[in-house]
Amino acid sequence: MRLVLLGPPGAGKGTQAELLRDALGIPHVSTGDLFRQNIGEGTELGLEAKKYMDAGDLVPSEVTVNMVRSRLAEPDAVNGFILDGFPRTTDQADSLEKILAEEQQTLNAVVSLEVDEDVVVKRMLARGRADDTEDVIRNRMQVYLAETAPLIAYYGDRIRTVDAIGDIDEVHQRILRAVSA
Template identity: 70%
Template structure:
């Protein structure tokens, strides 16, 4: 199964990704983890990304896409994967679709974990991280809405929306049930 996970910061994507990865026996591929691994291992892609980050610049989409393509080419992703953090824009979604179609593959579903903004703020404040204050969280939510609203529209029929408010196991069970039905 090939999946993309969408959802605002604090929606529980990471928690659900870990559970889904285990239950579906597919690797959880987080772009954050990809960046850390490539930079830590000083791969050519990692060194290139680090040069942008050290200069305070965003890593270009093309470079992020190359990291994702490299990871999807690994043996453990041959039978499926769960992408978290890529794509973030319609441009990236189109790059992913091209990547997959070149291999004769397609996404099985795009899971959108839906949660209202006040719940996100409450959850993120409860984490107690120094950089999580209400203004910062609401700004991140606005950025998410600006980037993701077009993606939700782009994916249309492939989108499986899950209410991400409630018990972790209940959300996971609802996700698995929705994926079986899609």
């Protein structure tokens, strides 16, 4: 099973991806983890990403795409994966389609975790992180909506919308039902 998880910050993508990893026996591929791993290992891509991050700039899509390409080529991802944090733009979605086409593969589903902005704000404020102020969270929501709205249209009938409000197991069961439909 090859899945993409979409959802705003605080929607529970990371938590649900871990549960799906265990339930489906496929790796959770998080771009945040990929950045940390590549930087920690001092890979060429990691060093390039670090250069941008240290300057306070966004890591170019090309670097992110190459990290994802490399990760999806690893043996544990041959039978599927759960992508969390990628793609973020339609250009990245195009790149993912090319990566998969090279292996004669396609995505099985794109899960869009739907959650009200006020719920996201409440969840993220409860984490207690210094950089999680209400203004910052609401701004991140706007950035997410601006970047992700085109992905909803891009993926069209592959989108499986899941209500991400409720307890963790309830949401997990909703996702499993959505991807098996």
